[in-house]
Amino acid sequence: MEERKYFWTIKNGEKINVDNMTESHLRNVLKLIIRRIEDVPKTCPHNIEDAMDMANYDDTPFCDDWMWK
Numbered sequence: 001m002e003e004r005k006y007f008w009t010i011k012n013g014e015k016i017n018v019d020n021m022t023e024s025h026l027r028n029v030l031k032l033i034i035r036r037i038e039d040v041p042k043t044c045p046h047n048i049e050d051a052m053d054m055a056n057y058d059d060t061p062f063c064d065d066w067m068w069k
Contacts, residue, residue, distance in 0.1 A: 007015040008029060021029070 006018040008018055008021065009015050018026075
């Protein structure tokens with residue numbers, strides 16, 4: 001079975017193989033992911049049913065564009 005490769009994009013746009021990252025880099029990536037999860041607006045729906053309910057409620061967007069930055 002073929003092993004799938006995963007890549008992380010660093011600040012300058014370069015992609016590096018996750019398998020080649022140092023323990024320190026992996027720790028920092030994990031902290032970044034945790035911080036971003038904590039910054040997710042609590043009003044952001046987490047599944048399609050909630051999104052559809054909110055769509056019928058008002059005209060506000062489901063989430064800010066934080067995830068596209």
